[in-house]
Every structure is written in structure tokens, then in C-alpha cells.
Amino acid sequence: MNGEMVIPKKRKLDKNQIRERISGYILMAPAAILLFVFTVYPIGFLFYRSLHGGNLITNDPKYTGFKNYEKIFKSADFQKVLLNTLTYTLITVVITIILAVIIAAWLKGSRNPKLNEFTQTVMFTPHVISMVSVATLFLWMMDSKNGLFNTVLQALGLPQGTFISSPSTALFSVALVQIWKSLGYYVLLIMAAIQNIPQSVYEAAEMDDTPKLRVFFKITIPMISPTILFTTVVATIASFKVFDSVSIMTGGGPVNATNTLVYYIYDYAFRYGKPGQASAAGIILLIFVCIITFIQFQVSKSRVHYQ
Amino acid sequence: MKKAVLVIVAMLMAFCLLTASAFADDGKITLEFWHSMGSKTGELIQEIVDEFNASQDEIYIDCIYQGDYTTGGTKIQAAVASGNGPAIAQIEITRVGMYAAAGALLDLTPYAEADENFDVKSLYPGVMDFSYYDGQLVSLPNGRSVPVMYYNVDALKAAGFEKAPENWEELRAAAAATTDPEKGTYGYGCPIGDSWYYLALMLTAGGQVYNEEGNNIGFHNEAGIKPLQLWLDMISDGSLYLPDGDDYASNSALRNSFMAGICNITMQSSAQYRSLADNSPFEVGVAYIPKDVTYAAIPGGSNLVSFGTNLSEEEKQAVWTFMSYMCSGDVAGKYAAGTGYLPTSDAALNSAIYQEKLAQYPYLDIAVGQLEYFVKMPFDETYTEVKDAIVGRYTQEVIINGMSPEDAVEAMWEETGELYE
Numbered sequence: 001m002n003g004e005m006v007i008p009k010k011r012k013l014d015k016n017q018i019r020e021r022i023s024g025y026i027l028m029a030p031a032a033i034l035l036f037v038f039t040v041y042p043i044g045f046l047f048y049r050s051l052h053g054g055n056l057i058t059n060d061p062k063y064t065g066f067k068n069y070e071k072i073f074k075s076a077d078f079q080k081v082l083l084n085t086l087t088y089t090l091i092t093v094v095i096t097i098i099l100a101v102i103i104a105a106w107l108k109g110s111r112n113p114k115l116n117e118f119t120q121t122v123m124f125t126p127h128v129i130s131m132v133s134v135a136t137l138f139l140w141m142m143d144s145k146n147g148l149f150n151t152v153l154q155a156l157g158l159p160q161g162t163f164i165s166s167p168s169t170a171l172f173s174v175a176l177v178q179i180w181k182s183l184g185y186y187v188l189l190i191m192a193a194i195q196n197i198p199q200s201v202y203e204a205a206e207m208d209d210t211p212k213l214r215v216f217f218k219i220t221i222p223m224i225s226p227t228i229l230f231t232t233v234v235a236t237i238a239s240f241k242v243f244d245s246v247s248i249m250t251g252g253g254p255v256n257a258t259n260t261l262v263y264y265i266y267d268y269a270f271r272y273g274k275p276g277q278a279s280a281a282g283i284i285l286l287i288f289v290c291i292i293t294f295i296q297f298q299v300s301k302s303r304v305h306y307q
Numbered sequence: 308m309k310k311a312v313l314v315i316v317a318m319l320m321a322f323c324l325l326t327a328s329a330f331a332d333d334g335k336i337t338l339e340f341w342h343s344m345g346s347k348t349g350e351l352i353q354e355i356v357d358e359f360n361a362s363q364d365e366i367y368i369d370c371i372y373q374g375d376y377t378t379g380g381t382k383i384q385a386a387v388a389s390g391n392g393p394a395i396a397q398i399e400i401t402r403v404g405m406y407a408a409a410g411a412l413l414d415l416t417p418y419a420e421a422d423e424n425f426d427v428k429s430l431y432p433g434v435m436d437f438s439y440y441d442g443q444l445v446s447l448p449n450g451r452s453v454p455v456m457y458y459n460v461d462a463l464k465a466a467g468f469e470k471a472p473e474n475w476e477e478l479r480a481a482a483a484a485t486t487d488p489e490k491g492t493y494g495y496g497c498p499i500g501d502s503w504y505y506l507a508l509m510l511t512a513g514g515q516v517y518n519e520e521g522n523n524i525g526f527h528n529e530a531g532i533k534p535l536q537l538w539l540d541m542i543s544d545g546s547l548y549l550p551d552g553d554d555y556a557s558n559s560a561l562r563n564s565f566m567a568g569i570c571n572i573t574m575q576s577s578a579q580y581r582s583l584a585d586n587s588p589f590e591v592g593v594a595y596i597p598k599d600v601t602y603a604a605i606p607g608g609s610n611l612v613s614f615g616t617n618l619s620e621e622e623k624q625a626v627w628t629f630m631s632y633m634c635s636g637d638v639a640g641k642y643a644a645g646t647g648y649l650p651t652s653d654a655a656l657n658s659a660i661y662q663e664k665l666a667q668y669p670y671l672d673i674a675v676g677q678l679e680y681f682v683k684m685p686f687d688e689t690y691t692e693v694k695d696a697i698v699g700r701y702t703q704e705v706i707i708n709g710m711s712p713e714d715a716v717e718a719m720w721e722e723t724g725e726l727y728e
Contacts, residue, residue, distance in 0.1 A: 055688060056388045057409040077696070143551050143560065145491075146569070165551045167707060251553025253500055255703045270381040272692035273405055 043286070050279035056269065061276065068280040077256060078264065078281070084171060085261045085288075089239040091175040092182075096235055097228065099179070100186035105220060107187070108194045120191070123184035131181065135248035138177045139164070142249075164250050167257035174258050177245050182238070186231050193227035194220060229300045233293055240289055261285050335367045336625045338394040342372060343379040343609065344450070347582060351645045359632055366625045368395070375555050376609065383614075387411050392614025394626055397449060400437040400610050405688035407440035413613035414443040418627035425631040429652045433678040437610050437686065446610035447634050448651045450642070452578040453604040453677045454507045456597060459485075459571040460590035462492075471594035475508075475537055478572070478597045482546040485571040493548035495541060496570035498557040499706050502698040503607060504574045507596045508534035510603035510682055517685045522727040524693070527720040533599060535705045535712035542706070549706065554695075576607060577674035580647030584668055593670035595677060604677035606684060608648060649674055689726050697722045 013021070050068055054061030072078040103123070107116050126134065141148040142163035150160040163173045197220065205215050221228075243262040246252060252259035252267065259267075261281060269278035344352050349372050356370040373379035376399040386392050392411060406412050419427045427435075427444065434448040458471055458481075466485045472478040482494025497504050506516060514530025517523070524531070541547040548570040550560035558575065565573045566587045574596060575583070584591045595602055611633060613626045632638060636654025643650040644664035650656040656675065665671045684690075701719050704710040 055405060055409070056384045057406065057411055139552065139556065145548075145551075146564070146567075163551070165549070248556070249552065251500070251556065253553040253700075253703060254707050255700060266381075267696070270384055271377060272696065273384075273688045274692075 046279050046282050046286075050276060050283050052276050054276065055273035056275050064276065068276045069284075072277055072280055072284075077259070080256050081259050081261055081264045084257070084259055085240060085242075088171055088175055088242060088260060089236055091172060092178045092239045093232060093235045095175075096179050096183055096186055097232055099183055100190050100231070101221070101224075101228065103183075103187050104190040104194055105216060107191060120184075120188070123187055125184065126181045127185040129181070131244040132248060134181055135177060135245040138173075138245075139249045142173055164258075165254065167255050170250055170254060170257045174242070174245050174249055177249070178239065178242065182235070186235065189231055190224060190227055193224040197223045225300070229296065233296055236292055236296070237289055240285065240292075261288075335365060336622055337367045337369060338615075338622065338625060338629065339369045339371060340395040340397075340629070341379060341383065341393040342370065342397040343374065343376050343399075344397070345372065345375070348578070348646050351642065355633070355638055355642065359629060366628060368629055377554065387614055390617075394615040394618060394622070395611060395613050395629060397609045398446075398612055400451070400606060400608060401684065401686075401690050401694075402688075403437045403446050403610055403612060404440065404686040404690075406612065406614075407443075407445045408688070411614055411616065412440075412445040413615050413618075413623060413626065414445065415447070415613070415627060415630070416444045418624060419444050419631075422627065422631060425635060429654060430634065431649075431651060431678055433606070433681040434649060434651050436606060436681065436684065440686075446612045447630050448608075448649075449611045449633050449639075450578065450609045450646075451606065451649045451651065452576040452608035452647070453606065453649070453674050453681075454504055454574050454596055455577045455580075455674050455677070456594045457565065457573050457575055457579075457583055458592045458594065459565070459568065459587075460592040462568070462571040462589065463592075471592055472572070472597050473594075474597050475511075475599050479537065479541060479544065479546075482541055482572055483544045486544070486546040488545060492568065493570040494544075494546035495572045496548035496550060496561050496564055497538070497574050498550055498561050499538065499702050500553045500557050500699055501555075502694045502702060503605065505534055505698060505702050506694070507574065507603075507605045508537065508599070510605055511596060511601060512599040513601060516605070516682065521685060521687075523724045524698070524720055527716060531716040531719070532712040535702065535715060538706055539712070576647075577677075578608065578646050578648045580671060580674075581645060581668065582647075584670070591670070593673040595673070602677070602680045603682055604680040606681055644671070647671065647674065649678065692726065693723050697726075 049061075051063060051065060052061035053064045053067075103119075107119060110116055142161075144150060144160070144162050144165040147163070149163065153160050162169045164170045201219055201223070202215065205219055210218075241262050242260050243266065246258050246260055246263045247266070250258040252263050262285070265278045265281045265285070267278075268274045268281065340356065342349070342352055353370050356368050360367055371393075373382050379397075380399060380402055383392065383396055383398060387406065398406070403412075419425075427447075430448060434451045438444060438446050438448065456471065456478075462485050463471075463481060466481070468481050468484065472481045478495065484494065486492065486494040499505065509526045509530050510516070512526075512530040512533040514528065515525030518525045518527075538547060548561075548564060550557040550564065552560055561570070561573055562575060562579060562583065564570050565575075566583060568589065577593070580591070580593055596604070611630050613623075613630065615623055615626050618626065633642075634651060636652060637658050637660070639651045639655035640658030640661035642648060643655055644658075644661045650658075650661055650672075655661060656672070661671075685693075697719050701710070701715040704718075705712055705715045
């Protein structure tokens with residue numbers, strides 16, 4: 001804020017100023033009320049609920065203090081769930097962003113506009129299909145005994161995959177679906193960023209005879225770093241919230257191998273009738289997302305170049 | 308152009324008004340009925356409801372499919388929590404207790420007592436286990452099932468088995484004999500993630516679902532270990548087929564494999580009989596779950612309840628009229644005949660439609676014989692967590708992760724005990 005705009009404390013406001021201020025609040029009100037009703041209040045209620053027992057339909061649940069938190073932190077299941085969520089996020093975000101940057105750079109460099117357009121359309125299509133349909137299709141294709149993938153692998157004489165039937169590959173299989181589905185969207189965002197890089201920078205590099213790889217790492221990447229940061233944050237939050245694919249493909253199994261935080265919350269709130277425990281997990285999810293976003297912004301301060 | 312848009316909008320509005328008044332003006336009581344039956348069974352329910360609507364002109368039942376028991380159960384909880392529970396709903400039996408304890412269910416006792424046409428006592432005692440809470444009648448059986456064994460009669464005959472396996476040894480032998488790795492066929496398939504089948508086998512080994520005090524599992528002994536050992540033995544025989552996925556997904560994957568002839572013996576709900584028999588290119592046989600030391604049957608399926616505690620007296624009476632209609636001999640008989648669910652009374656069993664279908668589908672009433680072996684089930688809300696998060700999970704630990712059956716049962720016992728502390 002500028003120094004001149006600070007109004008001395010005791011000076012009385014004239015009518016115009018009061019009106020101006022009131023109109024300011026009025027203009028702000030719709031957004032503020034919506035934000036309060038649909039974000040602030042639910043978060044507050046979530047915390048309040050996490051301190052209580054009972055199920056979803058009991059009228060006045062008993063206050064239990066931090067017992068719900070104690071319970072979930074002690075449970076080996078919840079630790080597994082946290083680990084799964086972090087692993088899943090790491091796999092999807094890293095692979096998605098790296099692939100998206102490479103593909104976007106390749107599309108930018110390619111000289112064939114027809115092929116470009118075609119590739120972009122094909123890659124973007126999965127993004128508009130509902131996750132429920134995608135997950136159902138992959139569930140069939142990934143069936144370890146009669147699925148399309150294994151039939152093809154067998155026909156080619158390659159070893160067959162276990163996909164969602166084995167705890168060691170299930171999480172990766174679910175992540176693969178997410179990557180396949182969201183890749184096109186991130187490619188599009190990064191493409192747009194690359195197209196915004198001034199041609200003059202590349203021309204300068206060309207005059208100096210800079211090798212292509214060096215151009216990519218020293219010009220393209222730094223120039224699109226704000227977009228990379230943005231996509232990383234968005235992808236991270238999205239992966240933390242994974243639910244539909246887990247629910248349809250594995251139901252958290254086998255043996256909790258794909259049980260993630262949001263699925264755990266769903267299970268406890270609606271299947272096992274313990275909304276207190278679910279709310280506590282919800283608060284933990286909130287804290288996690290905040291911390292990770294904060295770290296991402298901090299780390300990127302030194303790495304991201306805004307023009 | 309603008310004019311055309313205006314005309315269309317006006318027509319749409321007029322149409323909305325017309326349809327709205329069609330429901331409001333005729334003075335009918337409209338009640339929502341939420342159910343969890345998809346595909347063919349869902350169509351059958353719709354047909355039954357349509358017949359009810361056409362049979363009288365005071366009540367209109369709006370029949371709404373809400374997804375399987377888990378999904379539908381979620382929606383019902385959310386609706387009940389916000390005070391908008393459906394007037395009539397079909398809920399999975401083990402969840403009845405939770406709603407009854409919270410006082411969310413309509414007490415049907417006065418309506419049942421006043422009803423001269425329908426006697427609740429005519430329903431089989433075996434299917435009434437989930438109907439009374441604290442002496443109040445809170446639910447009626449509709450779509451009750453037991454797990455049964457289905458087998459490919461042709462494949463078993465070809466391997467020299469004229470009869471269905473009756474005990475575990477015969478099951479193992481028949482499974483091994485009908486397994487052919489070359490053709491990719493398995494003798495026996497089971498959705499191990501769904502603890503219903505583990506519990507069904509455990510009961511035949513002499514265990515109980517819960518202990519006497521009702522605060523821990525009742526199979527913290529040999530009975531709990533034996534089914535797991537049986538499955539491990541069948542894995543080493545190479546005859547056990549494990550479907551991918553979890554819960555209802557693994558069940559439907561398994562049924563597809565059975566119909567495709569990939570696995571020759573399977574365990575599924577009795578309700579699947581008609582669908583399996585109609586869609587398999589071979590003769591489908593039904594038999595009791597093979598026994599280890601005794602026959603036993605674990606109840607499953609759904610009951611009808613009403614969340615209409617706030618309805619007017621007239622509407623409550625309408626709820627009862629519809630619910631008793633669903634349980635009446637002819638309707639319950641039709642439902643049982645079209646699916647494989649249990650007929651819930653002698654009237655249903657002897658109804659013309661059931662007897663007619665029985666002549667066509669000779670295995671239709673096998674499940675009925677299991678009624679006398681029904682065991683007591685826990686009637687509280689923690690049971691869902693016990694069967695899914697604990698029993699289902701440790702079963703998978705044994706089959707998939709190589710945990711020893713003894714350790715698994717021990718862990719089930721410890722963790723269930725903690726939940727009841």
C-alpha cells in the first residue's frame with residue numbers, strides 16, 4: 001500500500017468517503033459471502049466434526065477431543081494410505097509434467113502443422129471424457145487374465161502384467177490412467193507458454209549457433225517456468241484428491257495397495273459410519289495440500305523466472 | 308429468429324406447467340422408493356412398481372435406482388442426515404441396525420397390527436432376523452439372498468462328477484479335475500475381497516460370525532483358519548481363479564468368467580441364478596455352499612425400510628400399503644422367480660408364477676432349503692467395518708501377500724476387539 005493513502009486515525013470521514021467505503025463492501029459482499037458459506041464455514045465445520053464421535057445420522061454427536069486424530073495416526077492403515085497418496089502424487093506429477101514438457105517442445109519444433117493439430121486433438125480428447133468411463137474401460141483392459149493389454153502382450157510373446165491384481169503394480173496402474181487422461185491438458189497449457197516465448201530470444205540463440213539441447217534447457221525451460229510451476233501445483237492438488245479411478249478400478253485394494261486419502265475419507269464417512277474419523281483425515285489432507293503448495297512456491301522462488 | 312426462440316421458450320414453459328399439474332392435481336400420494344437393483348432386476352422392480360401404480364389410484368410410487376448397496380447406502384445416509392430420507396428404501400440388511408439405533412426408521416408395528424389382509428407372521432422366521440429393533444417392526448424382507456455354489460454341470464460331468472461337490476474335499480477334487488492350464492480354465496473361482504464368501508465357508512467349519520458377547524469375531528479358532536487354508540491349497544493345485552477388482556466389481560468379473568467357461572465352480576449370491584442360467588451356454592447347477600463339518604447359511608441381501616417418520620398419517624399408511632404389497636405372496640413370488648432371491652413366505656413359494664418358473668429352472672428353490680441353516684448376524688453399525696476393512700483385508704493378506712492363516716485370524720481378532728473397546 002502507498003504511504004499517501006493511509007488516512008490519519010482520528011480524522012472524521014466525510015459523507016462521500018463513507019459512501020465510497022460502503023459501496024466497496026457491497027461490491028465485495030457477493031464474493032465474500034459465497035466464499036464464507038462454501039469454503040470458510042465448511043472448513044470450520046470439518047474441524048468441529050473431527051472432534052466428535054457418532055455417525056452421520058446421530059443428532060448430537062459426543063465431543064471426543066483429539067481422539068479421532070490419535071486413532072488414525074496410530075493405525076497402520078492410515079500410514080499406508082498416506083504413503084500411497086504421496087507415492088501416487090509423485091508418480092503422476094513427475095511423469096505427467098516431464099512428458100508434457102517434452103511433447104509440447106516436440107510439437108513446437110515439428111514442422112508439420114497437420115500432424116501437430118492431429119496429435120494435439122488426440123492427446124486432449126481423454127481430458128474431456130468422464131473419469132468414470134475411462135476408469136471402467138481401463139478396468140476391463142487391465143484385467144490380468146482376459147484383458148486387452150495382456151492379450152496383446154501375450155500375442156506379441158511378451159511377459160504379461162499383473163496390473164491391478166497385484167499390490168505391487170496396482171498403484172502404478174491407477175496412476176497410469178490418471179497420466180493418460182490428464183497429459184493432453186497439461187501439454188496444451190505448456191504449448192501455450194512455449195508459443196509466448198519471444199521469437200527474438202531463439203533468433204539470438206540461433207545466431208550464436210547454440211546446440212538444440214542447450215536451447216531447450218537454457219531458454220525454453222526457464223522461459224516457461226511459471227507455467228511449469230502452475231501445472232505442477234495444479235497436478236499435485238489433483239493427484240492428492242484422486243478418488244473416482246480408485247473407487248471404480250480397485251476399491252482401495254488389493255490389500256490397501258491403492259487406498260488413498262480421499263478414498264479413505266469416503267470409506268470412513270459413508271461406509272463405516274465414522275464421520276469424525278473421516279473429518280480428521282480431511283483436516284490432515286488440507287494441511288498436507290497447504291504444506292506442499294507452500295513448499296512448491298518457496299522452492300520455485302529462486303527457480304521461476306517471471307517476465 | 309428471435310420470435311422463434313420466444314415461441315419455443317413459451318412452449319417449453321407451458322409443457323412444464325402441464326406436466327407439473329398432472330402430478331399435483333389428481334390428489335394422489337406420491338412416495339419415493341429408492342432401490343439398489345441395476346439391469347434386469349431393476350427392470351423387474353420397475354415392472355412390479357408399475358403394476359402397483361396401475362392397480363389403484365390413491366398412491367403413486369416413484370421408483371428410483373440409486374446404485375449398488377454401497378453407492379445407494381451413501382446417498383441414503385446423506386439424505387437422512389439432511390432430513391430428506393426417502394419414504395421407502397431398499398437397504399442392505401446389515402445397515403438396518405444403524406438407522407434403527409438413530410431412530411430414523413418408521414415404526415411399522417401399528418400398521419402391521421391393523422392390517423387384516425397381510426400377516427407379518429406368514430413371513431419365514433429366517434428372513435425376519437433384521438426386522439425387529441427393540442420390539443418395533445422396522446423393516447420387511449425384500450430381495451433376501453444367501454451365497455450358493457454355482458457349477459458348470461457339463462464341465463463337471465465331463466470330468467466324471469455326476470453330482471455337485473458336497474464337502475470341501477469334493478470341492479477341491481472337482482476343482483482340480485476341471486482345471487486345464489492349457490485352455491486357461493480354472494476349477495473354482497471366488498471373489499476373496501468380498502468377505503461374505505469367506506464367512507460362508509467359515510460357518511460350515513463350525514464358527515460363528517460374532518462371539519457370545521457380540522464384541523468380537525466368533526471364529527478366532529480353527530474355523531477361521533480352515534477356509535484360508537482351503538484356498539491356499541487350491542492355489543497350490545492351480546485351480547483357484549481370483550478375479551481382479553474389489554467388492555462388487557470382482558463379483559461381476561467373476562460371473563463373466565463363469566459364463567464364459569473360464570471357471571467352472573463359483574460362489575455367488577442366490578440372486579444371480581436367473582441371470583447366470585439365462586446367459587450361460589451350458590447347464591448351470593446350484594448347490595449349497597459345500598460343508599466342512601456342518602451346513603450353514605449367512606444371510607444377505609436387502610430389506611425395505613421407511614425413513615418417513617415425519618410423514619403425515621395418511622402417507623405413513625400409504626408406505627405400509629406399498630411395503631406389504633411388495634411382501635405379499637404373488638409379488639414376492641414374482642420377484643423371487645425372476646431373480647433367484649428367496650421367496651419370503653409359503654404364499655410366495657406356492658405362488659403360480661414361482662411354481663411355473665421352478666418347472667423351467669429346477670435349481671431355483673435350492674437356496675430356499677438353506678433358510679433353516681440361517682445363522683445369527685450382528686445387528687450393529689461396526690459390522691460393516693469389521694467385514695470389509697478387517698476380515699476382507701486379512702483374507703487378501705493371506706491369499707495375495709502370503710501371510711499365514713493363523714496370523715491373519717489372530718490379527719482379525721485383535722483389530723475387531725479394538726473397535727469394540
